[in-house]
Amino acid sequence: MNDSFESERQLEYIEKIRKQNSGRTLKYCSVVFGCQMNEKDSEKLCGMLECMGYIKTEYEKDADLIIYNTCTVRENADKRLYGRLGVAKQYKRDNPDLIICLCGCMMQEEHVVQKINTSYPYVNLIFGTHNIFKFAELLYAVIETGDRVTDIWKETDLIVEDLPSRRKYPFKSGVNIMFGCDNFCSYCIVPYVRGRERSRKREDIINEIRALASDGVVEVMLLGQNVNSYGKGLSESVSFAELLDEAANIDGIKRVRFMTSHPKDLSDELIDTIRDNPVIARHIHLPLQSGSDRILSLMNRHYTKEDYLRLADQLRTKIPDISITTDIITGFPTEEEKDVEDTLDVIDKVCFDGAFTFEYSKRTGTAAAVMDGQLSKEKMQEFFDRVLKKVQETSKKQAMRFEGSEMDVLVEGINEKDPSMLTGRISQNNVVHFKNCGVSVGSFVKVRLDECQGFYYNGTQVF
Numbered sequence: 001m002n003d004s005f006e007s008e009r010q011l012e013y014i015e016k017i018r019k020q021n022s023g024r025t026l027k028y029c030s031v032v033f034g035c036q037m038n039e040k041d042s043e044k045l046c047g048m049l050e051c052m053g054y055i056k057t058e059y060e061k062d063a064d065l066i067i068y069n070t071c072t073v074r075e076n077a078d079k080r081l082y083g084r085l086g087v088a089k090q091y092k093r094d095n096p097d098l099i100i101c102l103c104g105c106m107m108q109e110e111h112v113v114q115k116i117n118t119s120y121p122y123v124n125l126i127f128g129t130h131n132i133f134k135f136a137e138l139l140y141a142v143i144e145t146g147d148r149v150t151d152i153w154k155e156t157d158l159i160v161e162d163l164p165s166r167r168k169y170p171f172k173s174g175v176n177i178m179f180g181c182d183n184f185c186s187y188c189i190v191p192y193v194r195g196r197e198r199s200r201k202r203e204d205i206i207n208e209i210r211a212l213a214s215d216g217v218v219e220v221m222l223l224g225q226n227v228n229s230y231g232k233g234l235s236e237s238v239s240f241a242e243l244l245d246e247a248a249n250i251d252g253i254k255r256v257r258f259m260t261s262h263p264k265d266l267s268d269e270l271i272d273t274i275r276d277n278p279v280i281a282r283h284i285h286l287p288l289q290s291g292s293d294r295i296l297s298l299m300n301r302h303y304t305k306e307d308y309l310r311l312a313d314q315l316r317t318k319i320p321d322i323s324i325t326t327d328i329i330t331g332f333p334t335e336e337e338k339d340v341e342d343t344l345d346v347i348d349k350v351c352f353d354g355a356f357t358f359e360y361s362k363r364t365g366t367a368a369a370v371m372d373g374q375l376s377k378e379k380m381q382e383f384f385d386r387v388l389k390k391v392q393e394t395s396k397k398q399a400m401r402f403e404g405s406e407m408d409v410l411v412e413g414i415n416e417k418d419p420s421m422l423t424g425r426i427s428q429n430n431v432v433h434f435k436n437c438g439v440s441v442g443s444f445v446k447v448r449l450d451e452c453q454g455f456y457y458n459g460t461q462v463f
């Protein structure tokens with residue numbers, strides 16, 4: 001359900017707070033944990049805050065309002081938040097008017113909200129992932145009453161469009177194409193904290209990208225937990241491949257990325273679409289999680305080692321210059337030596353261009369959390385080290401293959417340590433550093449990749 005009435009209501013609250021804030025210089029600090037979904041949500045929160053008259057600061061200690069957008073995908077994400085909140089207590093002591101807000105995935109867990117209630121009484125506002133659009137209304141209630149406000153929804157079918165947003169980068173932007181996830185991989189908390197899968201309407205997505213393009217954006221990243229199943233439940237029949245192609249054909253858009261693809265839903269149509277449209281990045285992030293059929297089945301991933309190898313082979317055959325990156329979990333319950341060997345074998349065969357390796361983290365409420373055979377810390381660490389070493393080898397080897405080539409590079413920034421240098425990215429997503437010859441951030445230039453440094457290149461601009 002798409003609700004334009006709701007966005008109008010929220011704009012009224014934004015206006016009320018803006019009036020109250022007028023004549024005062026109030027600063028906000030936005031702290032984001034987690035994935036691109038959270039990054040995108042925080043851009044919306046920042047957009048709303050700026051419309052209310054708040055000015056951004058990078059430092060929590062200078063802020064009149066801090067908003068932490070939380071992640072709970074692994075246990076250390078939770079720990080990081082509690083650490084930050086401990087420090088924020090001091091800021092609150094120094095500035096009793098400081099408003100502390102918490103939102104995001106962690107807040108969808110009951111035990112977290114209970115803990116905040118008992119141990120962090122100085123938090124002013126708590127809301128979740130489903131009602132982020134209500135931020136202005138909830139903040140208004142905090143300001144008016146001085147009380148703590150908590151509003152967590154268990155589910156929603158609402159998609160509220162047209163709220164303000166403040167982009168982190170002027171030249172690139174994430175674009176949500178769907179929310180939530182229905183896959184219930186047995187280790188994963190995301191379906192519980194982000195709710196059921198809901199696709200945005202094709203028209204809304206395309207209009208958003210057109211507006212971004214006319215505002216100077218040249219690269220978009222289509223975002224969803226499983227973009228390959230885009231379109232389910234919409235009245236119009238449209239596949240992810242069709243949406244991707246349409247996005248890549250919008251005037252002014254020069255590069256389109258997408259994240260994340262689930263191997264079980266990766267279609268031939270999608271592979272052909274990437275191959276045939278050079279605006280679509282030569283990069284796919286295709287989480288493997290494990291190379292063992294037994295573990296994959298326990299993980300509820302719905303593909304086998306052979307299925308994955310077949311997909312990778314098709315990608316590499318049809319699109320030879322594509323980079324394939326992945327996520328791998330080590331130490332899943334019952335994992336043994338032979339399972340890890342299967343994972344190492346897939347890494348060798350696919351020769352990943354990059355991989356995020358995670359130690360399995362038990363998440364309350366998931367199926368895997370109650371499985372027998374949880375591994376010891378030592379075993380988990382041993383498996384992790386072996387997998388990490390292997391992916392570092394393959395990604396280095398893969399990066400070498402582009403050494404000496406000339407590539408189109410999107411200039412993303414001026415090097416912080418050395419302003420005479422620029423940093424950019426090739427279509428395959430690798431970073432390149434090269435001398436600043438006066439091109440502007442956000443433009444595309446040709447760069448020769450002179451020297452591969454493992455994960456990045458040193459290059460020279462080609463005129």
Ligand code: SAH
Nearest residue numbers: 187188225260287327328329358359360361
């Ligand atoms: N929707 C995306 C993943 C989102 S979470 C997908 O399916 O690919 C990002 C990554 O975190 C996952 O791919 C997985 O490798 C890792 N992850 C998720 N839950 C985890 C857990 N409980 N322990 C360790 N890693 C986990």
Ligand code: SF4
Nearest residue numbers: 181183184185188190
């Ligand atoms: Fe989690 Fe699996 Fe959904 Fe990804 S596809 S968010 S890993 S449940």
Ligand code: F3S
Nearest residue numbers: 034035071072073105
């Ligand atoms: Fe974390 Fe939520 Fe993303 S749990 S990984 S921020 S969807």
